[in-house]
Amino acid sequence: MLDNPEHFKKYDKHKVLESIIALPKQCQQAWAETTQIKFPASYHKVKNVVIAGMGGSTLGGYMIKSIYEKELRVPMEVVNHYNLPEYVNRDTLVIVASYSGGTEETLAAAQEAKKRGGKIMGITTGGTLGKWLAAHKVPRYVFVPTHNPSGQPRLGTGYTMIGMLAMLCSAGVFGSRRSLAGDIARSLKSCDYNRLFGSFAPTTKNPAKQMAEKLKNRGVLIFASQHLIGNAHTMANQINESAKQFAVSFPLPEANHHLMEGLTFPKTNSRNLAGLFLESNLYHPRVAKRYPISREVLQKQHIPAYAWAPRGNNRLLQALEALSFGSFLSFYLAMQNNLDPSQIPWVDYFKRKLGA
Secondary structure (H helix, E strand, C coil): CCCCHHHHHHHCCCCHHHHHHCHHHHHHHHHHHHCCCCCCHHHHHCCEEEEEECHHHHHHHHHHHHHCCCCECCCEEEECCCCCCCCCCCCEEEEEEECCCCCHHHHHHHHHHHHHCCEEEEEECCHHHHHHHHHCCCCEEECCCCCCCCCCHHHCHHHHHHHHHHHHHHHCCECCHHHHHHHHHHHHCCCCCHHHHCCCCCHHHCHHHHHHHHHCCCEEEEEECHHHHHHHHHHHHHHHHHHCCCEEEEECCHHHHCHHHHCCCCCCHHHHEEEEEECCCCCCHHHHHHHHHHHHHHHHCCCCEEEECCCCCCHHHHHHHHHHHHHHHHHHHHHHCCCCCCCCHHHHHHHHHHHC
């Protein structure tokens, strides 16, 4: 099935696979377009950063926070709500992110940031948020998603992640701005993983297809640490929306202190769940030691546990490879489930009811 192009054509009617393949081009377009955005001098003096948005629009924010935890010179938080934390004030950089530009929670957060005197920047394809950003003359990245023909925010993470990252670099929230910008630019030249995970790579040689076969008909518990925690969150989001399959992420070592006991009941867990461990040679040694033991704990409870690790030599490259792997994995799971990965019927139903 996963090596049958005709099967993909039958269900992928809105170019989801094309968007996944175009991830490197998304990243390169966003970097080229955002590195020249200018910021007022006051933006370089902020004391904390809040990224406000929902769903696929903030996946890049979660990834940046994980990847660059060591480089951030100020605290960063991702907020998925109408309201901002009480500490937000004129010393806060607030990034409002809405792929469509019409997300009501993000629009509310933008207005609150303005009232609090926060330093605002925005990222969107346009819509109401795009107009609001222009009207208030704040730094913004309003992009044309040329390389996301599916139109789905979760499949445009190359735009939002690299767009935010470039603007954060320019705003000076990282300790070593110039050297970091050079590292990012070099990494983006070698972030094409289509030959490893793409549809033309046969299942026998394709880790993403192999993992999809292992995870078929199971809820997926995704474990990650440090720079890949944002990837685990992103992967769960994509599997939920694209494959319509249950997935949730947990950070290690935190999950070692509670979740292992929570898998004992119900007894059907062994038939319904599987663990996916995102490993890395860049993890803290004591964290890395936890991974084989954690897999063993699941296996002793008769829950399948699988490992996958990116190969890059720095945190950004590993995160980009994991983003590509997870995007292809969610697509292949959707193909196994015989459905259109672009459609989100329950999210659309909910929004209709909420707006009624």
